[in-house]
Amino acid sequence: xxxxxxEIDLTAGEHKVIEDEDLFHMAMGGTAVATHxxxxxxxxxxxxxxxxxxxxxxxxxxSNILPVATKTVAMFKSPHTGELGESHAGGRLAMxxxxxxxxxxxxxGAATEPLLLDIDEDTVTFLPAGSIWGYSTTATDRxxxxxxxxxxxxxSIMRIGPAGERMSTYACATVDTQRHFGxxxxxxxxxxxxxxxxxxxxxxxxxxxxxKRFRALYDTVYESVVKSGEMRKYHDLGTAVNIxxxxxxxxxxxxxxxxxxxxxxxKISGEVFGDTYLxxxxxxxxxxxxxxxxxxxxxxxxxxHGFKTAQVSYDFELIYALxxxxxxxxxxxxxxxxxxxxxxxxxxxxxxxxxxxxxDAFLGGYIGTExxxxxxLRFGDADTYLEILNRMGEGTPGFFSNLERGAQVxxxxxxxxxxxxxxxxxxxxxxxxxxxxxxxxxxxxRHSHLDCAGYAxxxxxxxxxxxxxxQVKKMADEAKFRMLLNSLVxxxxxxxxxxxxxxxxxxxxxWRECTTDELETFNAxxxxxxxxxxxxxxxxxxxxxxxxxxxxxxxxxxRVTQEDIDIRADIYWREVGIPADCHVE
Numbered sequence: 001x002x003x004x005x006x007e008i009d010l011t012a013g014e015h016k017v018i019e020d021e022d023l024f025h026m027a028m029g030g031t032a033v034a035t036h037x038x039x040x041x042x043x044x045x046x047x048x049x050x051x052x053x054x055x056x057x058x059x060x061x062x063s064n065i066l067p068v069a070t071k072t073v074a075m076f077k078s079p080h081t082g083e084l085g086e087s088h089a090g091g092r093l094a095m096x097x098x099x100x101x102x103x104x105x106x107x108x109g110a111a112t113e114p115l116l117l118d119i120d121e122d123t124v125t126f127l128p129a130g131s132i133w134g135y136s137t138t139a140t141d142r143x144x145x146x147x148x149x150x151x152x153x154x155x156s157i158m159r160i161g162p163a164g165e166r167m168s169t170y171a172c173a174t175v176d177t178q179r180h181f182g183x184x185x186x187x188x189x190x191x192x193x194x195x196x197x198x199x200x201x202x203x204x205x206x207x208x209x210x211x212k213r214f215r216a217l218y219d220t221v222y223e224s225v226v227k228s229g230e231m232r233k234y235h236d237l238g239t240a241v242n243i244x245x246x247x248x249x250x251x252x253x254x255x256x257x258x259x260x261x262x263x264x265x266x267k268i269s270g271e272v273f274g275d276t277y278l279x280x281x282x283x284x285x286x287x288x289x290x291x292x293x294x295x296x297x298x299x300x301x302x303x304x305h306g307f308k309t310a311q312v313s314y315d316f317e318l319i320y321a322l323x324x325x326x327x328x329x330x331x332x333x334x335x336x337x338x339x340x341x342x343x344x345x346x347x348x349x350x351x352x353x354x355x356x357x358x359x360d361a362f363l364g365g366y367i368g369t370e371x372x373x374x375x376x377l378r379f380g381d382a383d384t385y386l387e388i389l390n391r392m393g394e395g396t397p398g399f400f401s402n403l404e405r406g407a408q409v410x411x412x413x414x415x416x417x418x419x420x421x422x423x424x425x426x427x428x429x430x431x432x433x434x435x436x437x438x439x440x441x442x443x444x445x446r447h448s449h450l451d452c453a454g455y456a457x458x459x460x461x462x463x464x465x466x467x468x469x470x471q472v473k474k475m476a477d478e479a480k481f482r483m484l485l486n487s488l489v490x491x492x493x494x495x496x497x498x499x500x501x502x503x504x505x506x507x508x509x510x511w512r513e514c515t516t517d518e519l520e521t522f523n524a525x526x527x528x529x530x531x532x533x534x535x536x537x538x539x540x541x542x543x544x545x546x547x548x549x550x551x552x553x554x555x556x557x558x559r560v561t562q563e564d565i566d567i568r569a570d571i572y573w574r575e576v577g578i579p580a581d582c583h584v585e
Contacts, residue, residue, distance in 0.1 A: 001029065001061040001510060002103045002206070005037070008117065008124060010193055011051060011109030015124040017102075024103060028511060029060030030489035031086070032526045033104055034075040035533065038084070041106055044536035048079035048185070049167055049192040051110035057097065058105075060489040061511040064098035065208070067221050068231075068494040070284035072097065072175075073486060078184040079192075080169040080350070080406060081425040083537035084530060085184035086446045089158075090284035090292075090491065091176030093200070096156035100202035111194040116144075121202040129196035136343035137161040137174040140197055154285070155201035161345025164191040166395060168404035170350035170427070174342075177282060177292070178313040182347045183448065184426065210509060217505050224497045226288050234291035234493050235281070239316035240270030242430075243324070249459060251433035251556035254324045255379050256356035257421050257547075260432040260555050264329030268319055273331055279311055284491070291493060297335045312339045320430030321352025326359070326379060333382035340389045350406055353427035355385055357407040357420050360549075366416040371399040418548025423447055424539070428547075433458035434557025435564040436471060442544055442565065443572050444479070445530040450492060452479045458557050472568050476575035480523040487526065524577065531578050541578055544569050 003024040008015045027033045034056045046052035055076050062069035071088040078085030097105065100121050107117075114129040132140055140159045156176055164171035164187030171187030172180045181187075190196075208214045225231050233241060246252040247265035254262040266272070279296035283289055294311040301308055312335045322328065322337045341348045361367045362377035369376065373391065375384055391400045402410050407427055411420030421428040423441035429449040431437045436454035444451025452475040461471070482492070488506075490498050500516075507514055514522075531541075546562050553559075573579065 001063075002098065002101050002204075004102050005104045005106060006100075006102045006119070006124070007106045007108070009109045010107065010111045010115065010195065013111075013126050017122055025512060027526075028487045028522070029063070029103055030058050030071075030073045031075075031483060031486035031530075032522070033487070034058040034073050034086070035526055035529050037104060037106055038075050038533060039529070041108060042077060044077070044083075044533060046077055048077045048082065048085075049188065051108075051193070053077045053189055053192070055107040055186070055189060055193075056104065057093075057107075058489075059094045059097050059103050060487055062488045062490065062506055063094040063103075064286055065510060066218060066506060067225050068287050068289065068491045068497065069488060070094055070287045070491050071486075071489045073489055074173070074181045074186050076186055076189050077537065079167070079188045080183075080185040081447065081539075083534045083539045084445065085186065085189075086530075087172075087181040087183055087186055088486070088489070089173070089175045089179050089181045090287075091179035092154055092156040092285045093158060093175050094489070095285040096154065096200045096202070099154075099204055100200050101204040107193070107195070107198075110192065114194050114196050116196055117198040119198065119200040121204060129194075133165060133196060134162060137345045138343055141174070141176075144197060144199060155199055157197060157199050159197035160187040160190045160195075161343060162393060163345040163404065164188055165196075166404065167191045168346060169409075170347040170354075170404075170406055171345050172347045174345060178294070178342060179284065179292075180347070183350065183446070185347075187345050208509075213505075214509055217502070217509065221497060221502060222288065225494065228497075230496050231289050231291075231493060235289050237270035237274050238291055238293045240273050240293065240314060240319055242270070242316040243319055244269045244271065246431070246433070246556075247324075249433065249462065249556045250554075251431055251437075251455070251459070252324055253320060253421075253428070253430055253432045255327050256325060256353075256360040256419065257428070257432060257549060257553060258360075259553065262324040262327070262329075264327075265324065267329040268323045268331055268334065270316070270319075273314060273319070277314075277331055277335065287491065289493065295331075295335055297332070297339055299336070310339055312342065314338060317430050318348045318352075321349045322355075322385075325352055325356045325430070326382075326385060328380055328382050328385075330382065337382065337385060337389065340386060340393075344389070344393050346404075349429065350427040351389075353421050354403055354407045354410065355388065357410060358388070358403065360419045361410075361414055361416050364416065364419065366414050366419075367399070371414075373399070421547050421549070423547075424543065429455075431455035431458075432553075432555045434461070434555045435560045435568060436461075436475060438546060438550065438560060439472075439565055439568040439572065440475060442546075443541075443569055445527065445534070451482065452476070458555075461557060468567060469571060472571040473575055475568075476572055479576065480520070480527055483523040483526040484519060487522075527576055528578065531576070541569070541573055
């Protein structure tokens with residue numbers, strides 16, 4: 001793997017290349033390297049929207065070399081939560097960083113005017129971006145790709161839309177064809193730095209050692225991805241298949257988590273999207289799976305038979321956030337909302353949960369037409385939701401600007417925090433399966449269902465009985481193991497393909513020899529370091545509040561209480577080695 005870091009100073013308009021063999025020999029790549037670089041470059045007390053915040057991008061030793069090692073890790077201080085932010089994106093970025101010759105990029109400082117970074121191996125060009133400031137994510141990609149694709153290699157383009165420019169705290173950064181650094185506001189951090197976009201590419205390649213062993217390893221992974229059935233779900237209907245499955249298990253959030261099943265789930269199922277709207281399937285660079293599902297959205301823009309067709313990405317989380325949780329049962333209406341979200345550059349999950357909070361608050365009398373500018377909010381009213389998005393996109397002050405700060409801030413401003421479905425200030429993922437999912441949302445280092453797989457454990461509990469102690473131990477073990485997966489950096493869809501034996505063989509070939517005990521120590525150390533950074537930002541492991549509304553509803557595992565969460569959290573902190581009452585100065 002490359003052992004070089006590209007450091008870019010936006011304030012000074014300078015860059016330098018740092019060779020750091022010791023760092024990569026110790027920390028591997030991805031999440032682990034990004035954590036070490038955050039410790040090195042970012043003051044935990046920095047203003048998330050100030051020049052002292054940094055953006056770290058990191059890949060791993062398997063990136064662009066083995067199948068489905070397609071992700072890039074981004075770390076930054078989150079403007080949405082005020083502490084560690086981490087997000088992963090696919091597309092071509094990991095491949096393009098590899099071709100440029102870097103395993104990590106650190107972006108610090110802030111430009112005084114809108115800026116575009118053009119990276120071609122060791123050459124970094126700072127270009128004015130005033131002419132595209134205000135452009136949608138789709139328009140920005142189209143303009144930049146038409147003008148820059150003649151350069152070497154298959155370049156990747158990472159950019160923000162107007163939401164990032166307005167510094168919406170849950171604005172995302174879009175990568176290539178509708179891939180995203182979603183959640184936690186990387187787009188807002190880029191906007192605060194006046195960084196509209198980053199383009200990167202090159203023509204560098206590393207020779208592979210022991211070609212015979214490498215070929216055997218590569219073929220094993222490839223065959224498992226393509227033929228074993230481990231990833232068939234993602235290639236076929238994609239994660240949208242979860243709509244019907246979770247609804248059957250009564251774990252599908254509906255109408256701002258008022259109930260755990262949607263009576264119209266069949267109308268917005270993955271099967272319906274696949275049979276009626278699916279137009280194309282594509283894959284991230286160096287992935288044979290093809291899990292990215294694009295639907296055709298055909299809309300009339302002129303009464304004289306003037307139509308335009310857009311391809312809109314969809315998956316389970318998007319259908320939940322802008323479908324069942326808003327009580328919208330029309331796939332085309334969901335696609336219209338997603339298309340607007342894509343162009344503006346919001347995180348669809350945070351936006352959807354914020355809209356569901358707004359509807360609940362309106363129906364409960366906490367806000368009225370005075371706040372909404374005359375709009376009457378009702379679950380299922382897609383046209384009104386689209387109008388809300390339009391007003392948010394126009395920067396309408398007051399209520400609509402507040403919506404760009406997320407459900408928890410809005411809940412506190414309008415005195416109905418109990419209706420905000422947030423965990424650690426981050427809006428909930430689409431799993432209403434029970435206490436392990438909710439605990440996962442709270443204790444995870446990313447405040448994400450991707451940390452400990454608690455939702456899967458809740459589902460497994462339907463068929464077996466496991467003590468609470470053992471349930472939480474499984475979650476803690478999963479959290480540690482994912483430090484390894486995210487340091488490699490493997491798409492988590494392939495987590496069952498990359499067995500410990502395959503990972504060990506790959507590390508011995510592409511990184512360095514290491515024992516199982518060494519890897520276990522590595523995993524625990526990175527997880528601990530991430531928690532310590534969060535603590536230095538002001539987060540506390542005692543911040544375990546379950547949204548009030550969730551104590552009043554029935555999940556797939558029945559009713560959940562605050563005590564259920566507290567018991568699990570106490571066990572979890574013990575298992576990962578974080579004292580529940582710790583403080584880091």
